Amino acid sequence: MSPLKHLHVFQSLHSSPNARLQSGAELGDGLAAAVWSNHHDARDYAAPSHHTLSCYLAGGTGTFRRENPHRKGAPDKLCILPAGHQSAWVINGAIQLAHLYISQEQFALAAVHLLDREPRELELREGTFLDDAQQAQRFRQLSQLDWQEPAERLFSSSLAHDLISHALLSQVGRREGLRLNGGLAPNRRQQLRDFIQANLAQPLTLGQLAGLCALSEYHFARMFQLSFGLPPHRYVLAQRLRHAQHLLRHSTLALSEIALSCGFASASHFSNRFRQAFGGTPGHYRASVQSR
Structure with a gap:
């Protein structure tokens, strides 16, 4: 079993008879990455404890969320799956996709550094089949590296942090109706x-x-x-x-x-x-x- 088995989204795909793990590794700093192939499948994600960023590397034109079957994926389309979200997916045809898994602790640390905000104030907004050429290019670079080779592993870590920073700047908002108790001024x-x-x-x-x-x-x-x-x-x-x-x-x-x-x-x-x-x-x- 992969060392990434504790990640809910990873484990859901790993348990599928149709999905194949092409590469996967923990990158340090509460980050992990994987490249998957899959075909003719259905996957549900129920309140994962981690955030997931994903990018379709190939295929996806027959993939959709059950609640919105008319909106389909495509190469370079991005999805943002926050911790705690619920989603159900149908995969028609063959796909290849890259995942970046982000611990809530690493997300909190990035929020403090980049946005100078308390992590409790912020939430990562869910997104499906987004267009962002810069993020897609980072994912493609990341998926082509050898994550086990030390020098490329470090470059992988840098790309992963760039992906998080971009998501924080573009897909993070303030939690509605939040009242914070405790914490420092x-x-x-x-x-x-x-x-x-x-x-x-x-x-x-x-x-x-x-x-x-x-x-x-x-x-x-x-x-x-x-x-x-x-x-x-x-x-x-x-x-x-x-x-x-x-x-x-x-x-x-x-x-x-x-x-x-x-x-x-x-x-x-x-x-x-x-x-x-x-x-x-x-x-x-x-x-x-x-x-x-």
Whole structure:
């Protein structure tokens, strides 16, 4: 069984006798991708815990949602399936499609960074058979890469993040009738972001961050997660790795210098964390982005 079996949309296709997995991999950062072929099938998705972006690579002109049988797919058509949605699909003829699976935590982190908004305020809008040439081109690039090869795995991760960012800017809206309870005030969120960014090279403690907000460690940790979608230690690690990517891309600093400037105790610790997040070493990442 594939390591992606915990993903509802993936598992629904995996259980079909007509669908075939052509390639699939976890890309790190709460992201996973798959390319499928399928024919003459019917699939239902019931409240998945993850978001799914999809693109038809071939076929689809006989594919439709049961509630709207007159609207059909086609090559380069995009679908956006948010966590918690319900959908039922009929596939007539043969199709090939690419999927990007996004954890709600990664969506939350991207919302904080790109939109400077609390993730709880936002929802990913469902979309069926959308036209977006830029997104379709990213999907085609992604589907052609070898996700198991370290350098291409890192390029895959970059494309996946580009796909998320584009979806956030074009398909996200504010939840209607939302009343937020708990969480940090906007000025406190900004203060914390600025402080963390300015001190990535330093050891940070929960008490230190809580003190900025005049809260106990317990209440701060709870309110931080409500506001940022991640616990403090995971958020700080994500910022360190993001800063490391920037330095690898735009500087000639040695890996040991980058490790220290991003708050890692050693180059080996930095390399291990980077590999866990992105599927390849910092050296592979630098080589892949410089060759593009």
